[in-house]
Amino acid sequence: MSLKKNILALRQKKAIVEKGGGDKAIEKQVAMGKMTARERILTLLDPNSFHEYDLFVEHEERNFGMDDKVLAGDGVITGTGTINGAPICIYAQDFTVMGGSLGLKHARKITKIMDHALKMKVPCIGINDSGGARIQEGISALAGYGEIFYRNTMSSGVIPQISVILGPCAGGAVYSPALTDFVFVVENISKMFITGPNVIETVLGEKISQEDLGGARVHAEITGNAHFYAMSELECLEQIKELVSLIPHSNLQKAVKVAPKKPTYKKNIENIIPADPKQPYDVREIIYALTDDSKFLEIHELWAANIVIGFGRLNGETIGFVANQPMYLAGVLDCDASDKAARFILYCDAFNIPIVTLEDMPGYLPGVDQEHAGVIRHGAKMLYAYSEATVPKITVILRKAYGGGYIAMNSRHLGADFMFAWPGAEIAVMGPEGAANIIFRKEIMEAEDEEAMRQQKVQEYIEKFANPFVAASKGYIDAVIEPQETRELLLHALEVSKLKDDHRPYKKHGVPPF
Amino acid sequence: MPENKIDTTELVDFAVTARKYKTLLTKKYKNRKVWIEPNPLEIQSFIPGTIIQVSIEENQIVKEGEPLLILEAMKMRNRIEMPFTARIKKINVNVGDRIPKDTVMIELEAIEE
Numbered sequence: 264m265s266l267k268k269n270i271l272a273l274r275q276k277k278a279i280v281e282k283g284g285g286d287k288a289i290e291k292q293v294a295m296g297k298m299t300a301r302e303r304i305l306t307l308l309d310p311n312s313f314h315e316y317d318l319f320v321e322h323e324e325r326n327f328g329m330d331d332k333v334l335a336g337d338g339v340i341t342g343t344g345t346i347n348g349a350p351i352c353i354y355a356q357d358f359t360v361m362g363g364s365l366g367l368k369h370a371r372k373i374t375k376i377m378d379h380a381l382k383m384k385v386p387c388i389g390i391n392d393s394g395g396a397r398i399q400e401g402i403s404a405l406a407g408y409g410e411i412f413y414r415n416t417m418s419s420g421v422i423p424q425i426s427v428i429l430g431p432c433a434g435g436a437v438y439s440p441a442l443t444d445f446v447f448v449v450e451n452i453s454k455m456f457i458t459g460p461n462v463i464e465t466v467l468g469e470k471i472s473q474e475d476l477g478g479a480r481v482h483a484e485i486t487g488n489a490h491f492y493a494m495s496e497l498e499c500l501e502q503i504k505e506l507v508s509l510i511p512h513s514n515l516q517k518a519v520k521v522a523p524k525k526p527t528y529k530k531n532i533e534n535i536i537p538a539d540p541k542q543p544y545d546v547r548e549i550i551y552a553l554t555d556d557s558k559f560l561e562i563h564e565l566w567a568a569n570i571v572i573g574f575g576r577l578n579g580e581t582i583g584f585v586a587n588q589p590m591y592l593a594g595v596l597d598c599d600a601s602d603k604a605a606r607f608i609l610y611c612d613a614f615n616i617p618i619v620t621l622e623d624m625p626g627y628l629p630g631v632d633q634e635h636a637g638v639i640r641h642g643a644k645m646l647y648a649y650s651e652a653t654v655p656k657i658t659v660i661l662r663k664a665y666g667g668g669y670i671a672m673n674s675r676h677l678g679a680d681f682m683f684a685w686p687g688a689e690i691a692v693m694g695p696e697g698a699a700n701i702i703f704r705k706e707i708m709e710a711e712d713e714e715a716m717r718q719q720k721v722q723e724y725i726e727k728f729a730n731p732f733v734a735a736s737k738g739y740i741d742a743v744i745e746p747q748e749t750r751e752l753l754l755h756a757l758e759v760s761k762l763k764d765d766h767r768p769y770k771k772h773g774v775p776p777f
Numbered sequence: 778m779p780e781n782k783i784d785t786t787e788l789v790d791f792a793v794t795a796r797k798y799k800t801l802l803t804k805k806y807k808n809r810k811v812w813i814e815p816n817p818l819e820i821q822s823f824i825p826g827t828i829i830q831v832s833i834e835e836n837q838i839v840k841e842g843e844p845l846l847i848l849e850a851m852k853m854r855n856r857i858e859m860p861f862t863a864r865i866k867k868i869n870v871n872v873g874d875r876i877p878k879d880t881v882m883i884e885l886e887a888i889e890e
Contacts, residue, residue, distance in 0.1 A: 467825040467875070467877070469877060541796065541797065543783060543788065543801070589800065591802070592801075593800040595793055625798060626794060629794070630809075632810060665794075693794050694793070695796075
């Protein structure tokens with residue numbers, strides 16, 4: 264055979280496998296409102312940048328009638344490519360091939376591309392669309408999952424790992440996304456659960472739909488398993504592109520710096536926060552007023568909305584923002600908010616992203632449900648994450664900083680590099696009303712007009728303590744600043760922190776309150 | 778940069794220590810389980826499952842530690858025992874019932890010993 268003939272034969276062979284499960288299965292996939300695995304990869308990556316490997320891998324199962332079954336690519340597409348020029352490794356499970364079920368060879372294709380990503384120090388993106396373990400392969404499928412989880416863990420904190428849930432992802436399969444840094448879900452398409460509605464109904468008699476049990480919205484709003492929530496696959500793929508542009512390719516690098524831009528936000532930053540400390544506002548407006556081009560990529564927008572986390576740029580450099588959100592639950596810290604912020608802080612620290620903390624919080628959320636849910640150990644995660652982080656850490660106290668929350672929100676005492684406070688900041692052990700009730704209990708009780716005395720004492724407390732100057736007098740606050748100066752000061756603080764060199768005692772790893 | 782307008786009609790008074798803040802509530806917060814002091818005279822299911830056996834009758838006095846019923850859950854037959862000696866006031870479950878978690882299965886009545 265001439266080489267020309269061989270080339271033609273190769274092309275034919277490729278064309279067949281690239282069809283995945285064939286026309287009928289593809290039709291079904293499209294009817295479910297889903298893109299095919301290949302379309303997803305090609306849409307996400309830069310044009311002509313995708314290169315596939317292991318196209319001709321085949322399964323070796325001989326039992327249960329599998330010996331004569333040909334599964335294109337064993338149900339998963341793997342390869343490398345670029346997103347806006349950034350190199351990445353990628354895999355996408357192909358639901359048209361036996362429901363995207365995971366057998367040993369399918370898993371080995373995934374672990375091979377994961378090994379590659381870790382060695383080459385590039386991000387790894389996994390697109391999940393699979394019915395789960397290939398039952399016919401029995402324990403070999405479980406082995407496959409385990410090998411993936413192990414690599415997820417080895418890669419954690421070394422390369423960014425992104426999971427995209429574009430179909431069912433049930434049983435053991437959910438643990439790979441859970442171990443990765445960012446999980447993307449799409450309304451009506453993503454489904455994640457450990458045990459599905461059928462099992463739950465059979466075993467426990469509880470009836471629930473797939474959507475209510477583990478749909479996209481549930482994971483974006485209730486469980487916090489998903490970081491990004493989109494209404495369509497295309498929107499989701501755009502979100503991934505934006506995220507990839509903001510994060511470094513590995514822990515050995517910094518995020519790519521882009522040309523600095525001024526904020527486009529028009530409102531005067533001084534007018535965002537209401538004068539009455541009991542009135543809410545949207546803290547994201549403060550972020551918009553500070554970031555380059557007023558852009559901010561929010562993570563976990565719906566879950567634990569009382570704290571805001573995400574990436575924005577300052578002077579072209581990627582910054583992780585952590586901000587209390589007075590608009591929801593008065594901006595308190597609770598189990599979920601602590602959990603959300605702590606993992607984000609760990610991420611930023613692992614990937615050399617400086618952290619800017621914007622603080623306006625009344626304390627930890629009181630309640631039996633919180634105490635019983637373990638707010639002590641969840642809250643401790645924040646203390647741990649901030650203390651452990653060695654990236655530049657800057658805090659701006661916008662308004663309230665009370666009690667344990669003051670300590671937790673990257674205080675000087677946990678190692679903040681710069682502590683700024685706006686002139687209206689109230690830094691105190693608790694709100695003035697609560698403090699006055701305790702400190703002046705006797706005076707208030709003995710007064711003829713208790714209420715008048717209480718008001719007088721509250722006022723006294725506010726004047727004496729509910730301001731930034733007590734903390735500034737002790738050096739806990741470096742500077743009391745005008746809101747207008749905030750951006751320039753942040754840029755400056757980041758500039759002088761560039762070569763920050765901070766070390767931790769040698770350890771294998773810490774033992775954080777998980 | 779989305780315009781973020783706060784829907785002021787949804788704002789509630791939210792007490793954190795002695796001060797009340799105007800704020801919105803999250804869905805999860807609204808749906809949180811309100812704590813109820815447990816009643817020692819009610820025997821509740823600690824796990825969802827199926828009643829396999831009921832070993833007692835109403836009005837019977839049962840001694841502490843004696844078996845009351847068997848609740849099968851996760852392929853395990855859990856023997857539910859009498860927490861203290863008392864009279865069985867009411868049995869709310871039958872053999873074959875599939876019950877959710879925290880169902881009051883048996884109501885007790887204290888007796889003078």
